[in-house]
Amino acid sequence: MALTGMQIYKNLPKTNCKECGFPTCMAFAMQVAAKQKALTDCPHLSEEGEAALAEASAPPMKLVKIGTDDKKFEFGQETVMFRHEEKFHRPAGIAVRIPSSLSNDEAEAMVDKINRSVFERVGNKLRVAFCAVEIEGCEDPAGRARLAADKSDIPLILIGGSPGAMKEAVDSIKTEKPLVYKGNASNIEAFAEIASGAKLPLAVEGKDLEELSELSLKAKQKGVEEIVLSFDGKNIGETIRFLTIARRAALKKRFGAFGYPAMVEIDSDSPESETVFASIFAAKYAGIVLINGLDPWEVLPIMTTVQDIFTDPQVPNTVEAKLYEIGSPGENSPVLFTTNFSLTYFSVAGEVERSKIPAYISVVDTEGLGVLNAYAGDKISAEKVVKTLQEQKASEKVKHRKLIIPGLLPIFRAEIEDTSEWKEVIIGPETAMKIPAFLSNTWK
Amino acid sequence: MEIPDVKERWTAQINEVTIGATKEQGGTRAKTVTVGGQTTLPCLTFEGEIPHKPVIAGYVADMVPGWPDVLKNAIGKEINSPVEWAQKSVEEYGVDLINLKMIGADPAEKDTSASDCAKVVEDVLKAVDVPLIVWGCGDEEKDNLVLPECSQAAVGENVLIGSAKEGNYKTISAICKADKQKIISEAPVDINIGKQVNILLQDDGFDLKNVVMFQTTAALGYGFDYVYTILERARIAGLKGDKLMATPQICDVGGEVWRIKEAIADEDVLPGWGRLEKRGPMWEATCAGVYLQAGADILVMAHPEAINKIQTTIDRLY
Numbered sequence: 001m002a003l004t005g006m007q008i009y010k011n012l013p014k015t016n017c018k019e020c021g022f023p024t025c026m027a028f029a030m031q032v033a034a035k036q037k038a039l040t041d042c043p044h045l046s047e048e049g050e051a052a053l054a055e056a057s058a059p060p061m062k063l064v065k066i067g068t069d070d071k072k073f074e075f076g077q078e079t080v081m082f083r084h085e086e087k088f089h090r091p092a093g094i095a096v097r098i099p100s101s102l103s104n105d106e107a108e109a110m111v112d113k114i115n116r117s118v119f120e121r122v123g124n125k126l127r128v129a130f131c132a133v134e135i136e137g138c139e140d141p142a143g144r145a146r147l148a149a150d151k152s153d154i155p156l157i158l159i160g161g162s163p164g165a166m167k168e169a170v171d172s173i174k175t176e177k178p179l180v181y182k183g184n185a186s187n188i189e190a191f192a193e194i195a196s197g198a199k200l201p202l203a204v205e206g207k208d209l210e211e212l213s214e215l216s217l218k219a220k221q222k223g224v225e226e227i228v229l230s231f232d233g234k235n236i237g238e239t240i241r242f243l244t245i246a247r248r249a250a251l252k253k254r255f256g257a258f259g260y261p262a263m264v265e266i267d268s269d270s271p272e273s274e275t276v277f278a279s280i281f282a283a284k285y286a287g288i289v290l291i292n293g294l295d296p297w298e299v300l301p302i303m304t305t306v307q308d309i310f311t312d313p314q315v316p317n318t319v320e321a322k323l324y325e326i327g328s329p330g331e332n333s334p335v336l337f338t339t340n341f342s343l344t345y346f347s348v349a350g351e352v353e354r355s356k357i358p359a360y361i362s363v364v365d366t367e368g369l370g371v372l373n374a375y376a377g378d379k380i381s382a383e384k385v386v387k388t389l390q391e392q393k394a395s396e397k398v399k400h401r402k403l404i405i406p407g408l409l410p411i412f413r414a415e416i417e418d419t420s421e422w423k424e425v426i427i428g429p430e431t432a433m434k435i436p437a438f439l440s441n442t443w444k
Numbered sequence: 445m446e447i448p449d450v451k452e453r454w455t456a457q458i459n460e461v462t463i464g465a466t467k468e469q470g471g472t473r474a475k476t477v478t479v480g481g482q483t484t485l486p487c488l489t490f491e492g493e494i495p496h497k498p499v500i501a502g503y504v505a506d507m508v509p510g511w512p513d514v515l516k517n518a519i520g521k522e523i524n525s526p527v528e529w530a531q532k533s534v535e536e537y538g539v540d541l542i543n544l545k546m547i548g549a550d551p552a553e554k555d556t557s558a559s560d561c562a563k564v565v566e567d568v569l570k571a572v573d574v575p576l577i578v579w580g581c582g583d584e585e586k587d588n589l590v591l592p593e594c595s596q597a598a599v600g601e602n603v604l605i606g607s608a609k610e611g612n613y614k615t616i617s618a619i620c621k622a623d624k625q626k627i628i629s630e631a632p633v634d635i636n637i638g639k640q641v642n643i644l645l646q647d648d649g650f651d652l653k654n655v656v657m658f659q660t661t662a663a664l665g666y667g668f669d670y671v672y673t674i675l676e677r678a679r680i681a682g683l684k685g686d687k688l689m690a691t692p693q694i695c696d697v698g699g700e701v702w703r704i705k706e707a708i709a710d711e712d713v714l715p716g717w718g719r720l721e722k723r724g725p726m727w728e729a730t731c732a733g734v735y736l737q738a739g740a741d742i743l744v745m746a747h748p749e750a751i752n753k754i755q756t757t758i759d760r761l762y
Contacts, residue, residue, distance in 0.1 A: 082680070084673045119717065121665065213445045237761045240487040240737075248450035255448050272753045275726055276733040280757075283672075283734050296718030300706070301664060301730035308669040309734075343633075343667040350666065350704055354510075433582075433703070436510070437552040 003057050005033040011049035012042060019043050061250050062260050064201050064226040066130070066179045067155025073129050075287035076261035081247060083313055091310040092282040093129025094302055095157050095263075095290045100137035104147060107133075111151040113294060119303065122346070126303040132157040132181070132290055133169075141165040142172035149173040157181050157203075157290070163190035174198040181290075182230050188215050189222070196223035203263060205230040209242055213257035220257075228288070229262040236277055239264060243285045263288035271298055279305040316368025317342040323392040324349065327358030334359045334443050335394055336404040336428065337385055339366040339374050347432035355436035357443060360397055364388045371408045382415035386422075395421055404428045451491040454683040457483045458690050458741075459653045460496070463541060463626055464575025465602040473601065474573035477540050479656070479741040480692035485679065486737050487761055492683075497762045498736055499540035500754060501577055502533030503698040503746040506556060506564045507548035512708040514721045515747055526564050527571040534572045537751045543577040543744045544568055545699070549590045550581035558589045562597040569598060577628070577694075577744075579606040588615045595623045604628060606694075607658055610641055617650045628694060630658040633667065635674045642688045652691060656742065661696045663704045664731040671695075672738045679739030695735045698746030701728040725749040733757050 009029035020041050022028040031037040039045060039053060063077040075090045098110050111131055118127045133148045135141035135158055148156055149172075156178040160166040166180060167190075182203040183191035195202035202224045206212030212229060219227055229246055231239045243262055249255035264286040268274040271293045278289040279302045289302065311317065318340045326349055338348045340363050352359050364385055366374035374380040389395065389403075403422040405412055407430035416425050429438045460481035465471025477499055484492025504526050508516065522528035530542045544565065548556040565578055578594050580587030592615070595605055606628035608616040613629070620627050629645060631638035638659055646652055657678065662671040675693055682690035701707050707727045710720040717723060728750035732743045736757070745751045 082673075082676055083669070084677055209447050210445060213447060217445065235760075236757075237487050237489075240761070241490055244488060245447065245450055245490070249448050252450060253448040257445060258447075269756075270753075272726060272729065272749070273756055276729050276753055276757050277760075279730045280733050280737055284737050295722070296716065297722035297726050298718075300717065300723065301726050304665040304706075305668075305730060305734055308665060309672065311669045313669065313673060343662075343670065346666055353705065354703060354708070431582075434552060437550075441552070 003033060003053065005030040007056055008032050008039070008053060011045075011052050013044045013046065013049075015044065017044065055256075060254050060259055061247075062226065064228060064261055065177070066157075066201055067177050068175070071153060071155050071176075073155050078247070078261070078285075078287075079251065081244075081251065083309060087312040087314060088310045090287065091306045092286060093288050094278070094299055095130035095132040095288050096128050096294050096299075097132045097134060097159065097290060097292050098148065099292075100134040100144070104144070107144065108147060108151055110294070111148055115151070115153045117294060117296070117299065119296070119300060121304065121307065122342070124307060126300075126307065128154065128294070128299060130155055130157050130179075130288065132159055134159045135165050135169040136160040136162060138165070142168040145169035145173045145178070149176045149178075155179075157288075161187060163187055163194065166191065167194050170194050170198050170200065174200060177201075179203055179228060183215060183219060185211060185215065188218050192219040192222035192224050195219070196225075199225070201226035201228060203228040203230040205232060209245060212242075212246075213255075216257040216260065227260040229258060229260050231262065231264045231286070233264045233267045233277065233281065236280070239281070240284060243281070247285045261287040263290065265290040271295075274298065275301050278302045282306050283309045318368040319345045319363060321363045321365035321388065323394055323397070324361045324363060325358075326352045326361060327356070329358040329360050329397070331397070331399040333357070333398060334402070334404055334439065335362065335398060336360070337362040337364055337389070338406060339364055339369060339371055339380065341366065341368050341370045341374075344370045344432075348435065351432045351435035352439070355439040357439045359439070360394060362389055362392055362394050371406045375409060380409075382412040382419070385412065386416060386420040389420070389422065400424075402426055406430075452484075454483055454492055456683055456685040456687075456690060457481060458679070458682050458692060459655075461626060461654065461656055461692050463577070463602060463604045465600060469602070470600040471602060472569065472573070473575050475575075476602070477575050483683065485683070486739060494762065496741075497758055498741050498743060500751055500758075501541040501543035501694075501742055501744045502530070502537055502539035502751065503543050503545070503696075503744050504529045504533060504568070505545045505547045506561065507554060509547060509702070511702045511746075512720070512724065514724050515702055518725070518748055519746075527567050530568045530572045534574050537748050538755065539574070539745075539751060541575045541577055541742075542568060542572055543579070543696075545579040546581050546590055546594070548581070549586055550583050551586055552583075553581070555586075558593040561590045562593040565594045565597040569601060575603065576601060577604040577606065577742075579628075584609065584612040588612055591616060592619045595619045595625050598625070599623050602626065604656060606630065608641060608645060610637065610644065613641060613644050614648060617645055617648045620654070621650060626654045626656065628656050628658045629691075631660065633660045633662065633670050633674065635659070635677055638674070638678065639688050642691070646688070652687065655691045657689075657691045657693050658696070659693065661700045661735075663697075663701045663707070664727055664734070665706060666700075666704055668731065668734075672735065675735065675738035675740060692741035693739055694742040694744065695732070695740040696744040697728055697732045697735065698744050698750075701731055702746060725753075729753040729757075736761065
């Protein structure tokens with residue numbers, strides 16, 4: 001966060017010694033605020049002053065890194081409560097629990113399954129973010145942690161409550177930089193020591209917000225630098241309230257004890273509810289959701305929620321402007337065109353797919369605007385459509401010369417017919433939803 | 445340690461809208477359903493009141509929608525009759541209202557006549573005692589014929605009628621004023637048009653206290669983020685005193701989700717994506733659950749398992 005000249009001035013020696021080259025400390029402070037000078041150019045800056053300024057200029061929510069360079073997860077440094085105010089910066093991650101009740105072979109098989117849970121959706125790779133290894137209750141906590149660390153392609157969370165088991169597990173895999181989960185009122189001293197000794201991030205959980213803030217502060221005082229605020233999710237309404245208050249306190253009031261990202265351990269009576277609750281918390285405001293389920297139908301809705309909610313609302317979502325083949329179209333298949341606004345394209349493509357009539361869709365570059373907005377903003381014209389079709393060599397793909405155009409642009413028909421080889425322009429429906437009925441009625 | 449006070453001071457209340465009418469009120473419903481009335485964002489009861497929980501309206505149509513078998517089979521043979529479908533939704537699924545959609549009236553479908561549509565409304569009103577939401581087919585010209593007759597068939601029942609758009613609001617506003625029905629105002633994923641439709645209704649003399657906004661609904665993964673943010677921005681504007689945005693909001697989750705790949709394609713099309721019979725209802729439930737956080741007051745839902753999971757979610761949230 002950028003500091004004002006006044007905030008900087010307050011922490012300077014205020015002696016106007018001029019050694020920095022400026023007549024007054026205030027003048028120097030203004031230069032620092034304008035980023036023309038560095039704070040270190042003041043020869044008499046006190047340690048306290050420097051620390052206070054570092055604190056004040058730090059982001060209100062700290063960035064927490066879990067894992068190593070090649071297997072890492074970073075979250076925190078969020079800046080807003082609502083995505084339309086700017087954007088949500090770092091997509092939430094799913095952590096899947098590996099229960100201590102599993103044998104080593106079963107645990108290994110589960111890690112393997114987590115590694116293979118990778119999905120591709122609209123051009124993005126989606127996967128589980130963490131193996132959350134329960135070490136409490138394992139005969140050999142260090143061995144179980146080691147096993148997961150060796151086999152996992154993603155970072156780890158170590159789940160335990162007693163300091164003895166946690167210490168063993170941490171000692172065996174601390175170079176993997178797992179998240180220590182979790183410190184609470186009964187073990188905070190020991191857990192904070194384990195985490196700070198090994199320079200690991202620590203999750204802390206309180207019975208209410210007051211206790212949570214005290215535990216967070218205690219962990220910090222013990223030298224833990226990276227903290228995760230953890231919530232149990234038993235009362236989901238209450239948990240939403242706690243997450244909201246903690247985030248507001250950090251972002252709006254710079255309340256240090258809550259200046260960290262959050263996570264929720266999902267508590268549900270069915271795997272179906274687990275998915276719904278985890279998706280809700282991923283949208284508001286948990287950076288990690290800890291779940292038990294690993295089947296695709298359990299994790300995919302959560303991953304898609306994250307994919308959607310963490311999209312940058314300031315950047316129009318576009319697809320590449322090219323000729324798309326839906327199904328396996330042939331020389332008699334219909335040709336349609338639409339815009340490169342991804343919402344428009346995916347709606348049209350989805351409905352064409354639903355019609356079960358293979359087709360070509362020519363995507364025209366409208367700089368991410370939908371049909372009407374593109375027309376209003378002069379980003380699409382009959383001329384541009386004709387040129388795009390030529391560039392994409394659409395006419396080489398089919399024998400006919402029929403072109404289906406969006407129902408919202410009937411005005412393009414005459415010009416396209418007059419200026420191109422597409423001699424039969426058919427006006428399509430105004431909404432994508434009606435494409436299946438339209439195609440089955442008109443395309444015989 | 446003392447936690448800083450971070451309460452927002454919202455200055456306005458979302459309109460309270462009641463749907464349905466009991467015998468005493470001139471209708472035949474066993475109970476009415478009220479939505480809205482909140483003075484804070486979803487769940488945030490530490491800084492305002494939430495007098496009414498979100499509700500679920502069971503999707504029922506006058507013909508079998510072009511849905512995948514997983515959904516049709518889950519509903520069963522009752523899907524073939526709007527009356528039986530509505531009864532099953534109320535008795536077995538426990539929905540709060542029935543959302544009746546005249547998709548068969550679409551000229552591209554069966555082009556059902558307005559009087560046949562009105563008959564369906566009459567029959568469903570007789571078969572169930574929960575309040576009703578009645579939609580046309582979406583074709584403005586046809587809806588201008590269908591909706592007046594449907595409204596006539598439900599005079600006194602205080603039904604919620606959908607939808608009034610920029611192009612047809614006058615007809616809808618006139619019939620709803622005459623028959624004392626409520627209106628759904630609709631905009632195509634555009635918050636400014638949403639506000640504009642409400643202005644048009646208000647200028648036409650229709651009281652916005654009788655309006656529920658429909659921002660159009662996107663399925664999870666298909667523009668969901670746009671609609672989520674529009675719902676959230678509209679709700680914040682309403683709470684900050686923008687009277688044009690202070691209406692409850694409806695999401696047609698069931699109507700949208702079951703047309704996208706993730707809810708209709710099984711593992712033969714999407715290898716490794718898991719069984720459709722689980723994935724489909726979870727897509728619907730998740731979509732509905734997350735919309736609740738953005739400010740949805742009425743969720744239109746279709747799959748019995750998805751309905752059940754969202755009932756659980758609402759109970760645990762409030």
